[in-house]
Amino acid sequence: MSDEADLIDVEDRFKATLDKFGRTYQTYSLEREINLAPVDDEEGFRLEQQHDLVKDILGDALSDAWPHHGLYPSFVGEPRDVLDCGFGTASWCAEVAEYDPDCLVIGLDIALHLATDFPENCSLEIADLNETITLASSSIDFVHSRFIAGGLSRYRWPGYLSDLFRTLRDGGWIQLMEWDLSFRSNNGEDDKLQALREWTRLYYMALDQSRQPAGKRLTQVTQLEDMLRTARFQNVSTRSIEVPTCGWDSRSKKIGEKNLANMQALIEAVARYPVLSRGLTDPATFEQILSAARAELALESAQPFLRL
Numbered sequence: 001m002s003d004e005a006d007l008i009d010v011e012d013r014f015k016a017t018l019d020k021f022g023r024t025y026q027t028y029s030l031e032r033e034i035n036l037a038p039v040d041d042e043e044g045f046r047l048e049q050q051h052d053l054v055k056d057i058l059g060d061a062l063s064d065a066w067p068h069h070g071l072y073p074s075f076v077g078e079p080r081d082v083l084d085c086g087f088g089t090a091s092w093c094a095e096v097a098e099y100d101p102d103c104l105v106i107g108l109d110i111a112l113h114l115a116t117d118f119p120e121n122c123s124l125e126i127a128d129l130n131e132t133i134t135l136a137s138s139s140i141d142f143v144h145s146r147f148i149a150g151g152l153s154r155y156r157w158p159g160y161l162s163d164l165f166r167t168l169r170d171g172g173w174i175q176l177m178e179w180d181l182s183f184r185s186n187n188g189e190d191d192k193l194q195a196l197r198e199w200t201r202l203y204y205m206a207l208d209q210s211r212q213p214a215g216k217r218l219t220q221v222t223q224l225e226d227m228l229r230t231a232r233f234q235n236v237s238t239r240s241i242e243v244p245t246c247g248w249d250s251r252s253k254k255i256g257e258k259n260l261a262n263m264q265a266l267i268e269a270v271a272r273y274p275v276l277s278r279g280l281t282d283p284a285t286f287e288q289i290l291s292a293a294r295a296e297l298a299l300e301s302a303q304p305f306l307r308l
């Protein structure tokens with residue numbers, strides 16, 4: 001076999017998709033329990049909207065430290081070599097690369113399906129972040145890792161952060177961002193958010209049962225600061241931002257409204273396959289929970305929010 005034939009074989013392996021429970025997934029990921037979210041246009045659209053939402057949230061909450069491009073804080077300076085882990089639609093990669101045509105942005109993801117448009121100084125590669133990251137040591141100025149917790153196995157986080165530490169040059173920075181998918185009420189009306197609580201329970205249980213090394217545990221995202229210090233990072237700080245899931249807060253009405261569309265789509269997209277494939281509930285009950293949870297996300301009287 002020539003190298004070319006091998007290459008085609010590898011690419012096909014990553015390209016194949018399958019339809020399950022009404023959405024389209026990457027076959028390679030499902031077989032190995034890597035990314036259990038869909039790779040269809042609907043998810044691509046959601047991720048693009050969520051990318052814009054995050055820029056609005058950060059611009060609002062961190063405006064002093066956050067330049068107008070809204071992609072990373074000012075103190076990161078002008079990174080030459082940038083790494084984006086789990087690039088998805090490549091919206092972030094592409095904007096960083098366009099903002100500074102002299103920098104090179106390397107993106108790693110298990111799937112290329114959602115990335116449609118990116119400039120030449122953006123190099124996208126297939127990699128499973130559960131495996132050791134093989135980029136050269138001290139070759140990166142800035143690492144960005146956003147919303148990949150659903151694809152990292154429980155015991156991988158420390159190794160993942162150590163790998164990223166190794167790839168960074170002295171003085172380099174890392175920016176991690178994850179949702180804490182526990183929905184809360186700002187005015188003590190948590191009893192009105194029962195379907196959301198049930199959704200979180202089912203989704204966390206489904207990920208926990210993953211066949212991939214010991215499953216995934218999303219509550220780990222609240223421990224990232226400790227894990228970063230253990231991985232030898234210095235000058236570590238965490239910012240937890242409360243983001244409304246509808247327009248109940250007049251100070252951030254637009255953000256709440258945008259987040260409502262995002263969260264109503266997210267709770268379906270990320271949970272459908274894991275919950276139904278493990279038989280944690282039947283499809284009809286899952287639809288009922290989803291429908292009730294979507295209504296609760298929009299329930300202004302309960303002032304629902306989650307943390308970023």
Ligand SMILES: C[S@@+](CC[C@H](N)C(=O)[O-])C[C@H]1O[C@@H](n2cnc3c(N)ncnc32)[C@H](O)[C@@H]1O
Nearest residue numbers: 035086087088109110127128129130146147151
């Ligand atoms: C929710 S999307 C987020 C995309 C992008 N970071 C953003 O914020 O818009 C998660 C992405 O991470 C990728 N991913 C999840 N687990 C992964 C893993 N173990 N290895 C490589 N990519 C992974 C998925 O394929 C998907 O593109």
